[in-house]
Amino acid sequence: MTRYVRRFSRTERALHWANALGFFTLLGSGLVLYLPSLAVLVGRRPVVKDVHFWSGIGWIALLTLVALGGDRRGLLRTARELDSFDRDDARWLLGRHAPQGRFNAGQKLNAALTAAFTVLFLVSGLLLWLGERDTRFRFASTVLLHDGLMDAALVLLVGHLYLAVIHPATRHALRGITAGTVREDWARRHHANWKPE
Amino acid sequence: MSGSTEARPVIGGGAKIGRGVFLATTLGGLSSLWWGASVWSRISRAISPVESLVPLLPSGGWRIYTVSGSLPGFDPSTWRLELAGAVEQPAALDYRQLLALPKATQVSTFHCVTGWTVRNVAWGGVRIRDVLAQVRPHANVRALRFVSAEHPYDDYLTLEQASLPDVLLAYELDGRPLSRAHGAPLRLVIPDMYGYKNVKWLTRIELVPQERLGYWEQLGYDQDAWVGRSNGYRS
Numbered sequence: 228m229t230r231y232v233r234r235f236s237r238t239e240r241a242l243h244w245a246n247a248l249g250f251f252t253l254l255g256s257g258l259v260l261y262l263p264s265l266a267v268l269v270g271r272r273p274v275v276k277d278v279h280f281w282s283g284i285g286w287i288a289l290l291t292l293v294a295l296g297g298d299r300r301g302l303l304r305t306a307r308e309l310d311s312f313d314r315d316d317a318r319w320l321l322g323r324h325a326p327q328g329r330f331n332a333g334q335k336l337n338a339a340l341t342a343a344f345t346v347l348f349l350v351s352g353l354l355l356w357l358g359e360r361d362t363r364f365r366f367a368s369t370v371l372l373h374d375g376l377m378d379a380a381l382v383l384l385v386g387h388l389y390l391a392v393i394h395p396a397t398r399h400a401l402r403g404i405t406a407g408t409v410r411e412d413w414a415r416r417h418h419a420n421w422k423p424e
Numbered sequence: 425m426s427g428s429t430e431a432r433p434v435i436g437g438g439a440k441i442g443r444g445v446f447l448a449t450t451l452g453g454l455s456s457l458w459w460g461a462s463v464w465s466r467i468s469r470a471i472s473p474v475e476s477l478v479p480l481l482p483s484g485g486w487r488i489y490t491v492s493g494s495l496p497g498f499d500p501s502t503w504r505l506e507l508a509g510a511v512e513q514p515a516a517l518d519y520r521q522l523l524a525l526p527k528a529t530q531v532s533t534f535h536c537v538t539g540w541t542v543r544n545v546a547w548g549g550v551r552i553r554d555v556l557a558q559v560r561p562h563a564n565v566r567a568l569r570f571v572s573a574e575h576p577y578d579d580y581l582t583l584e585q586a587s588l589p590d591v592l593l594a595y596e597l598d599g600r601p602l603s604r605a606h607g608a609p610l611r612l613v614i615p616d617m618y619g620y621k622n623v624k625w626l627t628r629i630e631l632v633p634q635e636r637l638g639y640w641e642q643l644g645y646d647q648d649a650w651v652g653r654s655n656g657y658r659s
Binding site for chain 2: 260261263266267270271272273274309310311312313314316335336338339340342343344346347350351354355358359360361362363365366367368369370371372375376
């Protein structure tokens with residue numbers, strides 16, 4: 228019989244999917260604002276702008292609500308896990324075989340970058356919004372930062388989706404973030420240093 | 425440090441690198457608010473020969489900003505450019521009459537007040553004086569009001585600003601008739617001022633005694649939108 232171990236708590240999964248929901252809503256409405264072909268097709272720019280702005284506010288609010296309303300202590304533990312890199316992580320990043328914990332070093336980097344991008348998206352987005360209303364908030368580079376973030380976030384997203392949905396060796400991880408559990412043998416192979424409770 | 429592979433891993437026991445990556449990325453990103461535009465302008469200048477062969481940015485770096493529900497359409501058989509205001513006799517040009525006026529071309533840079541720039545834009549169109557020659561203005565005329573088919577967008581230029589040598593009423597962009605997204609069939613081009621002064625979908629030019637506030641200026645943007653020295657920017 229296949230044995231399963233728990234990889235992600237309910238709070239972790241809720242946070243992940245809240246983030247995904249917000250990201251895709253913002254990506255969709257943002258692309259309509261950004262790509263001329265879509266902008267012409269959809270029109271209604273003022274409405275799309277409002278949708279984009281309030282989706283951004285809703286995204287951050289939802290993340291905050293899930294984090295505060297869920298297992299806060301568990302999330303802090305997860306944050307510590309993501310923060311710390313050991314020698315095996317360094318070896319893994321250099322392309323060598325090295326046993327990994329519940330998160331491999333790539334996932335830790337992805338988490339740190341994604342968290343930073345979230346802050347930068349929020350700040351640059353607010354500056355764009357405020358700058359339209361008050362010149363003191365206007366910087367020549369805000370739009371560049373916001374667009375550049377989208378490009379960088381898309382690169383991360385494509386890699387993330389490839390590993391989570393397509394790549395045969397790793398796509399079992401999708402079960403972890405949906406159902407919460409993964410096969411024990413898979414966990415041992417990919418996350419040998421992780422000792423599930 | 426519990427680095428060896430044999431040791432039982434301790435959660436959070438390794439080097440605190442994640443927060444470093446987070447902080448460095450966040451601070452790097454925030455600092456780009458000060459250096460981003462100048463670095464990007466150097467990069468985009470460097471890649472502009474490549475960019476003309478392989479478009480790296482969607483639609484050559486243009487974004488299409490509109491203020492209403494949909495983009496105005498263009499029907500060559502019904503479109504008119506009205507010339508009105510303080511004139512002896514209002515006049516109107518249809519599309520064919522417009523194209524029959526002396527054609528002017530120029531290559532100029534387009535700056536948006538939100539920070540993006542498109543270099544080497546090839547415009548074709550007519551000079552304002554050739555259009556204004558169709559009417560006899562009253563002596564008190566000091567400014568022009570440019571009215572867009574996109575209601576309620578309009579903006580003003582003083583006669584002095586409108587007579588800068590590279591101010592154009594453009595009906596061609598990069599050798600092709602102006603597309604709907606770029607303001608078909610006619611838009612104002614004043615390269616020394618930010619894009620919001622470059623009114624798209626022109627249908628009417630009014631000759632008026634003085635400038636008033638245009639659409640974005642009523643929302644707080646500067647009346648004179650000089651690139652690099654207005655709207656909080658200093659070059």
